[in-house]
Amino acid sequence: xxxxxxxxxxxxxxxxxxxxxxxxxxxxxxxxxxxxxxxxxxxxxxxxxxxxxxxxxxxxxxxxxxxxxxxxxxxxxxxxxxxxxxxxxxxxxxxxxxxxxxxxxxxxxxxxxxxxxxxxxxxxxxxxxxxxxxxxxxxxxxxxxxxxxxxxxxxxxxxxxxxxxxxxxxxxxxxxxxxxxxxxxxxxxxxxxxxxxxxxxxxxxxxxxxxxxxxxxxxxxxxxxxxxxxxxxxxxxxxxxxxxxxxxxxxxxxxxxxxxxxxxxxxxxxxxxxxxxxxxxxxxxxxxxxxxxxxxxxxxxxxxxxxxxxxxxxxxxxxxxxxxxxxxxxxxxxxxxxxxxxxxxxxxxxxxxxxxxxxxxxxxxxxxxxxxxxxxxxxxxxxxxxxxxxxxxxxxxxxxxxxxxxxxxxxxxx
Ligand SMILES: Cc1ncc(COP(=O)(O)O)c(C=O)c1O
Numbered sequence: 001x002x003x004x005x006x007x008x009x010x011x012x013x014x015x016x017x018x019x020x021x022x023x024x025x026x027x028x029x030x031x032x033x034x035x036x037x038x039x040x041x042x043x044x045x046x047x048x049x050x051x052x053x054x055x056x057x058x059x060x061x062x063x064x065x066x067x068x069x070x071x072x073x074x075x076x077x078x079x080x081x082x083x084x085x086x087x088x089x090x091x092x093x094x095x096x097x098x099x100x101x102x103x104x105x106x107x108x109x110x111x112x113x114x115x116x117x118x119x120x121x122x123x124x125x126x127x128x129x130x131x132x133x134x135x136x137x138x139x140x141x142x143x144x145x146x147x148x149x150x151x152x153x154x155x156x157x158x159x160x161x162x163x164x165x166x167x168x169x170x171x172x173x174x175x176x177x178x179x180x181x182x183x184x185x186x187x188x189x190x191x192x193x194x195x196x197x198x199x200x201x202x203x204x205x206x207x208x209x210x211x212x213x214x215x216x217x218x219x220x221x222x223x224x225x226x227x228x229x230x231x232x233x234x235x236x237x238x239x240x241x242x243x244x245x246x247x248x249x250x251x252x253x254x255x256x257x258x259x260x261x262x263x264x265x266x267x268x269x270x271x272x273x274x275x276x277x278x279x280x281x282x283x284x285x286x287x288x289x290x291x292x293x294x295x296x297x298x299x300x301x302x303x304x305x306x307x308x309x310x311x312x313x314x315x316x317x318x319x320x321x322x323x324x325x326x327x328x329x330x331x332x333x334x335x336x337x338x339x340x341x342x343x344x345x346x347x348x349x350x351x352x353x354x355x356x357x358x359x360x361x362x363x364x365x366x367x368x369x370x371x372x373x374x375x376x377x378x379x380x381x382x383x384x385x386x387x388x389x390x391x392x393x394x395x396x397x398x399x400x401x402x403x404x405x406x407x408x409x410x411x412x413x414x
Contacts, residue, residue, distance in 0.1 A: 015374040022372050028358040031367060038062050038390040041367065049367040050395040052385045057222050057342055058306065058313050059390030061262030066301040073297030080292050085285040092296035099303050104238050106248050106269040110278045113291040115217045115256045115266035119146040121282035122268055123213065129154030131180035134171055138162040143184050143215055165200050172208040181208060187216025187240035188223065191371060191384060192336050193343030198244045205250040212251045216240045221260020222314065222341065232340045233314050237306055263298035264291050316389040317342050320396055324387055327400035331407050342387040349414050351381035357406045364402035
């Protein structure tokens with residue numbers, strides 16, 4: 001390592017150092033994969049893994065219709081779209097924006113290269129130098145970052161604990177004179193699969209003339225309108241606002257394509273006026289690239305697949321998720337999942353055993369997402385399992401078997 005590298009790395013804060021040490025100790029960080037087919041992976045040593053770390057929920061990343069659409073678009077438009085949106089746009093992007101608006105039920109939508117960029121661009125654009133942001137303390141880090149960029153320009157940032165409507169209302173009263181008020185929340189929470197209480201948040205937004213910004217990166221494609229006992233996610237995968245049967249009068253709804261749709265990009269569903277505003281005001285639109293046309297071709301094919309086979313896919317996710325939850329609970333794990341959403345959070349009783357547990361799971365062919373402190377709060381450390389409709393029953397059996405072997409180890413140390 002050169003001296004200049006040393007200066008930056010040795011200056012790492014204590015929290016970052018914990019993550020750095022953890023990443024070096026566990027085989028389940030930074031895995032390099034040389035072969036992928038649906039949920040079967042092989043790492044560089046040829047060790048195979050069943051993938052419970054991806055969020056390709058609808059399992060369409062390997063659907064031939066989607067693959068062919070991406071290849072055709074690459075031939076037609078080249079490998080990259082180099083303009084920023086403000087200068088020019090390939091027609092696939094505007095077509096996708098119209099289709100997304102139709103699906104979620106808004107007047108328009110605006111597509112960005114990723115949810116991260118969207119959050120970094122749209123939140124500051126909305127806030128200018130005098131807005132007030134009411135941020136859910138459990139919101140995804142990319143919304144925090146967007147909010148901090150806005151704060152740098154003079155906007156005010158306050159936060160409230162997840163689902164604490166009393167605390168939020170108090171803050172809304174405190175800042176009621178502010179013209180621009182933005183409540184910022186996840187839709188489906190990315191760690192636990194819990195659903196934000198959008199009906200209560202929307203009610204407060206309407207009462208205090210605020211806008212509700214919902215990042216439903218995980219929910220879009222899985223949850224949707226008119227849920228019932230046999231269809232717990234609802235229909236169409238058109239998002240959490242539809243799931244709760246709300247209108248979009250005070251809501252900006254954000255969805256993502258790199259999860260359920262197996263491609264790349266994100267959108268904010270909004271009015272036509274807002275769409276025009278974002279084009280000139282959100283930094284990623286006027287200063288950055290928007291990603292390849294192939295991502296939009298894949299998305300458009302994905303939307304067709306959703307129309308043809310989406311319900312069947314969501315039912316399959318439901319069956320596999322229930323099987324995994326049941327198996328893990330029977331082994332005695334503390335499993336957090338109140339919604340049957342395909343995010344299953346397995347809490348660690350003693351987080352100091354997480355590295356060893358991850359080694360056992362990895363050796364037993366399981367890849368999942370580790371969540372040590374400080375990636376999550378102290379006491380919340382755990383292992384996140386995500387289930388997609390292309391996981392097989394055998395893979396779920398192997399997941400449970402691997403957790404059983406880990407449990408035998410944990411029983412000796414807990
Ligand atoms: C709620 C939420 N927002 C944003 C992101 C980032 O998404 P992207 O990969 O599109 O940048 C994620 C990814 O995990 C997420 O869960």
